[in-house]
Amino acid sequence: MEENLKEKTGKTLAEWKTLLAAQPFEKHGEYMSFLKGEHGITHGFANFITLKFREADAGSVDADDLVENQYKGKEALKPIYTLLDEKIKNLGADVEVAPKKAAVSYRVKRQFALVQPSTKTRIDLGLKLNDTPHEGRLETSGPFGSMCSHRVQLTDASQVDEQVLDWIKMAYEQAK
Template sequence: MEQNLKEKTGKTLDDWKILLSKQSFSKHGEYMIFLKKGHGITHGFANFITLKFREADAGSANPVDLIGNQYKGKETLTPIFDKLHAAITKLGTDIEVAPKKSAVSMRVKRQFALIQPSTKKRIDLGLKFNDKPHGERLETSGPFGTMCTHRVQLTDIEQIDDELLAWIKEAYEQAK
């Protein structure tokens, strides 16, 4: 999309980022409306520009601070995150760990896992599979929409068991 951005919108991604940096929006949807209604950008390009802008904005923060902020008031979930993070990064040196404001994305060629403290008592682990049926524990993606195909709700470190680790490894292998 970035290669076609200037041709389709008249501006480069950097041009759009500069324009968005002058706005005082805090939500993804506000940027989308601004681009779509204010500049006639199609939904797909508006979403792409907004994601890249907000990712760059989050990327300028210290990753440790981003993760720490996710767990403020949810400190009891930190051991679950730590164990997931360790298990996932042990799978390969090609894994990119990308902390955002509200979640941590794990990617190789594409995102395969997303760790999000969704409530004070629960982490949602999103996984992306090519074609895997949903089950009792391996639920539909829920709040993740198209970012992930499945979700596992975790409330206890003991839930990080062999079955879950096998699913994580499968999602990782499919993303390579």
């Protein structure tokens, strides 16, 4: 996200940090409201800027380390993540990948997918799908709440089949 920050918001991270440093706020939500309301920043970028400013995102851990840390003790799930990551990135050059402490978010204009190793034996693939019923493998969003509308539970790379790839592609198209 930082690479696209100036293009998408008109300022670098350093410039946003300087602006936020001059504000009297103490809470994350106050900074978010300020950036969204006063500067028209999207929710995702406002959150990114605020986290970086407050140094609450994971300190100086880089993206690869964030992903590696997610799969410590869950190494058997890594092939599922690797396959999903490859398939999602191949949807288009406009896909932004944002590893976090517990999951990896994928977005274009908005988030459309989230990959999270939820247990030692299961990855939850969260998807944001409009007007799509919850049925069969395509469940309610579960642990993702409002971040995603649907969830697919995956315990093996073979479960990343054509049906799952179609759902991912549909979510990507709807997010554009």
